[in-house]
Amino acid sequence: HVDNIHRMAQYCDNKTDCRRTQILEYFGEIFDRVKCIRSNMNTICDNCKLLETKKSKSIDMTEKIKLICNSIKIVCSREDLTLLHLADILKGSFNSKIIEKNHHILEFHSKMDEFKKCDIERLIRKLIFLGFLKEELKVIKNPDTVACYVRPGPKISQLNSILNKCKSDLRRLIKSLGVEHKIDNFNLIFTRKMILEMLSQLPTDKETLLGITGYTEAIFNNYKGNDFLKIFQHYSNLKASIETKNEASFNVHKSKYKRKTGSNDQSVKKSKIKSF
Ligand SMILES: [Zn+2]
Known part of the structure; x- marks a missing residue:
């Protein structure tokens, strides 16, 4: 299979990831390179040795x-x-x-x-x-x-599902506040833009919440700011647990990453899509 040949070439070319981690990763196993580094210097793999002798960095x-x-x-x-x-x-x-x-x-x-x-x-x-x-x-x-x-991948679906649940909880809270304060058009205070900003940041403390555009101290005090924080803390923890599951570091060889300027073909006009 061409892809396997390509991966084999990459394995040979890779001067940064632990050899043991790479081989076991192929078989679907997770190996912490610390075990390789802590092993006897005679059995440490060449890439971990490079890392240990500061010839590569994370x-x-x-x-x-x-x-x-x-x-x-x-x-x-x-x-x-x-x-x-x-x-x-x-x-x-x-x-x-x-x-x-x-x-x-x-x-x-x-x-x-x-x-x-x-x-x-x-x-x-x-x-x-x-x-x-x-x-x-x-x-x-x-x-x-x-x-x-x-x-x-599946983690992206899980993260999307968490954000959707967080959005529903927020809407429920905002709706109940509207009923409590007898305000029909509550979305003039909690605008769609504000909610999107909250969802992208999931602020877990008062200071960060007050940093959301349009969200003021008066809104925090009058409209159960702490209840908002509880929701964000809950979903922020869930999000972090998904993101860090099986997390592994990414190392590159130190000397090779000086940014090259003007390396792209300037004759092709490049306009970036900002709507993502
Ligand atoms: Zn190693």
């Missing part, structure tokens, strides 16, 4: 991954994208397939242009392994071939 990719997952979940639900094509988009390629499908105007195009393509592929595989994305086989007729496309 990078916090959380914010970047959130942005990428949010964009990918929309595009991959409506279009058939292979893992390699997705990596090309993130790398910022302007190859003919990307131009033809207008993927150079996607918001996440070139969002990882400072990384090597093999590391981007590695990150996507990790997101698949962790359940944020998944691969789906599709039979294509004439000629009969099987293609493998990336789709939003």
